Amino acid sequence: MTTLTLFIIAAGLAQQPQWVVPAGFHVTVFADSVENAREMALGPQGTVFVGSMRAGKVHAVIDRNGDHKADRVVLIASGLDEPNGVAIHNGALYVATASKLLRFDDIERHLDSPPAPVVVRDSLPNSTLGHTWKFIAFGPDSLLYMSVGAPCNVCIPPPLVATILQMKPDGSDLKVFAEGVRNTVGFDWHPVSGELWFTDNGRDMLGDDVPSDELNVAWKPGLHFGFPFCHQGDVSDPQFGAQRACSTREPPVLKLGAHVAALGITFYTGNMFPATYKNAVIIAEHGSWNRSVPSGYRVMVARTDGRRVTSYETFLDGFLPNRASAPGGWGATTAALGRPVDVLQMPDGSVLISDDTGNRLLRVSYAR
Secondary structure, three states, X not given: OOOEEEEEOOOOOOOOOEXXXXXXXXXXXXXXXXXXXXXXXXXOOOOEEEEEOOOOEEEEEEOOOOOOOOOEEEXXXXXXXXXXXXXXXXXXXXXXXXXXXXXXXXXXXXXXXXXXXXXXXXXXXXXXXXXXXXXXXXXXXXXXXXXXXXOOOOOOOOXXXXXXXXEOOOOOOOEEEEEOOOOOXXXXXXXXXXXXXXXXXXXXXXXXXXXXXXXXXXXXXXXXXXXXXXXXXXXXXXXXXXXXXXXXXXXXXXXXXXXXXXXXXXEOOOOOOOHHHOOOEEEEEOOOOOOOOOOOOEEEEXXXXXXXXXXXXXXXXXXXXXXXXXXXXXXXXXXXXXXXXXXXXXXXXXXXXXXXXXXXXXXXXXXX
16 A cells, blocks of 8 residues: 555644555545535536435535635525435436435536426425435436435334336336345446445444445346345355345445445546556445444545456545544544545546535645
């Protein structure tokens, strides 16, 4: 691994993160005052749209002069029910709330007077309990993919739940693409194979070290990834494991660590970073909430060879100061100076990292 160097962003906060990144990389604040910044999507004219799950809002972040710092943060919608998921298709902004899929047409021409949303689908699965927030993205096939998290810590899910769903842009032809997925809040398609890779959060209450969060590959439709019968590919659930063996489920390509809360991912296809980052997958680890020693709270990079992960290394650290001595459990979340959520590649090859407790978007660039 390359030698780590330290970068400090000076701002008027009492305690500011000390960003640790590989040599040659730099961290700046692309936008602040983006309340509860979660999933991001890039419009064709360069606008960054951001879902704000807890705040019930969707923002547009605008950098018109190209100085890599937002000129404006515009409120697109408010009063929504957990609008975590955002995606762009044919100039329209799609927003997934807990119960509805909405579409804002021709959005970049109407940032200051957004149109009333079109309801693409009403009554989405799992709209009242558990992991109700959604992650959405359009695939290479121009179909919309949507996560539907489990309504529990561990249980037998109802139909269409604990899945990744697939549908046409108008909301029709709804299908289950992958099942046995407890809670994915991030997926992307491999730039060479076109296969869907996704993170999945493991269940709680089996201890500090079991089960691991997962990085999975849905290399074809219809695969089952274990939940609730099997966790991390090789741990049978104490309550439900007898019903289906782990050997009948699709194992992860990488165990990410217990309770790291791996969320957004993106495959790096730009030309700014060193060649070793080409087609590597960058993963945001949101951080544990109930582990006695905190885990996660960082951004990682995984290099791959086909469906095999060859390395997993820290890409951006500093969200949790004094990691070794930080409090565990809920204390870690209060001690943290931010929690990374999603990763978005920009046209110049830099990447943005959303931070839902720091209420900001960070920009990571490279220059020797």
